[in-house]
Every structure is written in C-alpha cells, then in structure tokens.
Amino acid sequence: MKLFDVYPLWDIEPVRGEGCYLYDKNGQRYLDFYGGHAVISIGHGHPHYVQRIGEQLGRLGFYSNAVRSSLQEQLADKLGRLSGLPHFSLFLCSSGAEANENAIKLASFDTGKKKVLAFRNAFHGRTSGAVAATDNPKIVSPFNATSNVEFAPLNDTAAAAAKLRTGEFCAAIVEGIQGVAGILLPSAPFIHDLRELCTACGAHLIVDEVQSGYGRSGKFFAHQWLGVEPDIITVAKGMGNGFPVAGVLIAPRFKAVHGMLGTTFGGNHLACAAALAVLEVIEKDHLIDNAADMGAYLTDRLRRLQGVKELRGRGLMVGIEMSEPVGELRRRLLFEHKVFTGASGTHVIRLLPPLCTGKQQVDELVEALTRAANV
Numbered sequence: 001m002k003l004f005d006v007y008p009l010w011d012i013e014p015v016r017g018e019g020c021y022l023y024d025k026n027g028q029r030y031l032d033f034y035g036g037h038a039v040i041s042i043g044h045g046h047p048h049y050v051q052r053i054g055e056q057l058g059r060l061g062f063y064s065n066a067v068r069s070s071l072q073e074q075l076a077d078k079l080g081r082l083s084g085l086p087h088f089s090l091f092l093c094s095s096g097a098e099a100n101e102n103a104i105k106l107a108s109f110d111t112g113k114k115k116v117l118a119f120r121n122a123f124h125g126r127t128s129g130a131v132a133a134t135d136n137p138k139i140v141s142p143f144n145a146t147s148n149v150e151f152a153p154l155n156d157t158a159a160a161a162a163k164l165r166t167g168e169f170c171a172a173i174v175e176g177i178q179g180v181a182g183i184l185l186p187s188a189p190f191i192h193d194l195r196e197l198c199t200a201c202g203a204h205l206i207v208d209e210v211q212s213g214y215g216r217s218g219k220f221f222a223h224q225w226l227g228v229e230p231d232i233i234t235v236a237k238g239m240g241n242g243f244p245v246a247g248v249l250i251a252p253r254f255k256a257v258h259g260m261l262g263t264t265f266g267g268n269h270l271a272c273a274a275a276l277a278v279l280e281v282i283e284k285d286h287l288i289d290n291a292a293d294m295g296a297y298l299t300d301r302l303r304r305l306q307g308v309k310e311l312r313g314r315g316l317m318v319g320i321e322m323s324e325p326v327g328e329l330r331r332r333l334l335f336e337h338k339v340f341t342g343a344s345g346t347h348v349i350r351l352l353p354p355l356c357t358g359k360q361q362v363d364e365l366v367e368a369l370t371r372a373a374n375v
C-alpha cells in the first residue's frame with residue numbers, strides 16, 4: 001500500500017528532536033521556527049514530558065470514558081487554574097477540528113438554533129461543521145457545504161451585527177488570532193462588540209484558540225489580550241506538545257446532559273499524562289512570560305530586516321509579510337540555513353517556534369533570514 005498523496009512534502013526527515021532543534025539521520029541540526037505547525041509548545045523531547053508519558057504507559061495507556069479518570073480531573077483543575085478560567089468545564093477530545101465541531105454542536109444544542117457566523121479567511125479544521133466554518137471553498141466538499149454558516153469580514157462590527165440581529169445564529173466563531181489567514185488580529189473594539197452582540201442576540205461566542213492558545217501569544221489565550229470572556233474556547237495543538245489531545249472549555253451557564261457529547265479516544269490516560277506534563281512545564285519554566293519576552297525581542301529584531309512589508313502577531317505567533325513571494329526564501333532557509341518556518345499564502349512567513357525559544361535561537365533565525373534574503 002502507498003500513502004494517499006495529499007501533502008506537498010519537504011524532502012527532509014527529522015528523526016530526533018531536542019528543545020528548539022530537530023536532527024536528521026545524518027545528525028544535521030535544524031532550528032525549529034515552525035513548531036510542527038504550532039504544536040510544539042514546551043520543546044522537543046522535554047525530559048519531564050518523556051518521563052510522564054512513559055510512566056503512564058507502563059501503568060495504563062487507555063481505558064474508556066465509561067469509567068472515572070482522576071487524570072482528567074487533575075487536567076481540568078490545572079488547566080482552569082493556569083488559564084484563569086477555574087469556573088469553566090472541560091470536554092476532552094483529540095484534534096482541533098473535533099474541538100470546534102463539539103463547540104458548535106454545544107452552542108446549537110443549547111440555543112436550539114442552527115446558524116453559525118464565521119469570519120473571512122477563517123480556518124477551523126476539516127470535519128463537517130469545522131470545515132463549513134472555514135473560509136476556503138477548496139477544502140469544502142459538496143457534502144460539507146451548508147447554508148447554516150455565514151461569513152462576515154473580520155473586524156467589521158456592522159456586518160456581524162446585521163447577521164446576528166436576525167436572531168437565527170447559535171454562535172459566532174472566531175480565532176484568537178487568525179493563523180492560516182496570515183496572522184490577522186481581531187481588534188479589541190470588534191471583539192467587545194461581538195461579545196455584546198452575541199449576548200444580545202442569543203448566540204454564543206466561540207473563540208478558537210487551537211493555534212493561538214496555550215501561551216503562544218504571551219498570555220494563556222490570545223483573546224485575553226482583548227479583555228473578553230467567551231462562552232466556549234477550543235484548544236488543541238500546543239496542549240499535547242505533539243500528543244493528539246484537544247479540549248472544549250465551557251462556561252458555567254451550559255448544562256451538561258449525559259450522552260450529548262462523546263468520544264472513544266478523547267481524554268485517554270496517555271493524552272492526559274501528556275497534557276499534564278505540558279502544563280507542568282509551562283508553569284515551572286514560565287514559558288508564557290518567555291513567549292511574551294521572546295516575541296518582543298523577535299519582532300524588534302525583525303523590524304530592521306529588508307523587504308518586510310508588515311509584521312503582525314503577538315508573542316511567538318508572528319507573521320512577516322514580505323514585499324515578494326516567500327516560497328524561494330523559505331526553501332533557502334530550510335535547505336541552506338537549516339531553519340524550519342511556516343507560511344500563510346504566498347507572501348507571509350509564519351513563525352510558530354516552541355515557547356522555550358531563547359535569545360540565541362532568535363538571533364540564529366534573524367541571521368539566517370538576513371543571509372537568505374540577501375542573495
């Protein structure tokens with residue numbers, strides 16, 4: 001059997017990771033400013049993470065959600081404390097799309113309504129509801145396409161108000177920072193207006209923090225920079241540092257009913273051990289403060305780079321919009337300077353390094369970018 005060829009691949013195979021670096025089989029080192037697509041939060045191969053998952057595997061790797069799991073309770077407790085949302089509840093699942101799917105379902109169950117307001121250029125995942133709320137017709141199959149989702153431009157209060165005021169919407173879903181779109185930030189006035197509109201119109205505010213959450217922005221959640229409290233928050237990527245685990249954080253006003261949500265793998269013992277190890281390292285190593293500090297240092301250094309049209313982002317979620325297409329520049333960064341970066345569209349380099357990135361790694365990146373851009 002061969003692989004179903006849906007991913008355009010770089011011809012490189014990392015076989016080992018340590019901190020902010022990856023290594024191929026020849027021992028060649030690569031600086032990771034992509035974080036495996038914002039997934040690597042505490043760094044590759046963190047000893048505490050390796051030990052905690054290993055110990056758990058030796059005891060019990062999996063049992064079903066039909067029995068009590070004190071690991072799930074510990075995780076909910078710690079996540080509530082570190083995120084500043086101890087009054088929320090947690091539903092555990094395994095991917096970002098699944099988290100958004102359940103968030104939308106919950107909003108719909110609670111309100112009895114079926115429409116969702118999403119925003120231009122949004123990406124929420126590839127399962128049915130999540131992809132319908134994703135503004136990319138190329139990945140929406142005819143089966144997924146639905147008139148239940150409507151789009152408005154980001155940061156356009158009047159457009160959002162015109163839709164929400166019909167009273168037909170169960171939710172508005174917005175990314176904490178739009179990632180795939182090119183690191184686009186919702187403005188504070190817009191998010192405050194959206195919060196008020198949702199409340200006034202009987203809709204729930206869902207903030208998708210799958211990419212921007214878990215400390216990446218320099219606060220636990222990117223929306224916390226804007227001072228609003230959503231009804232539902234979704235998390236994944238950095239939550240497990242590579243172990244597939246995701247969550248839906250649910251405000252106290254929702255009533256749980258047995259059987260309304262469910263999953264086989266969500267919140268299994270290994271996933272909880274991974275997610276607990278991540279939170280323990282984030283707390284002990286002050287990685288959220290580090291993301292804020294290193295983000296400021298990084299953007300300060302990048303500002304002086306030639307060819308930069310605009311710098312956007314918060315913390316260690318940074319978009320560098322260049323005047324020219326970035327494909328060749330990223331290829332040179334990877335193959336000649338051994339640096340992994342991400343991209344959004346044709347002109348934006350997307351930086352999503354591990355949250356333990358230090359000044360040395362930032363300096364290495366800036367040096368590589370300067371040399372790669374000046375050929």
Ligand SMILES: Cc1ncc(COP(=O)(O)O)c(C=O)c1O
Nearest residue numbers: 095096097123124125179210211
């Ligand atoms: C903002 C956002 N939401 C949802 C998803 C989907 O997550 P997953 O690929 O884990 O389903 C992504 C993935 O890139 C994302 O960036």
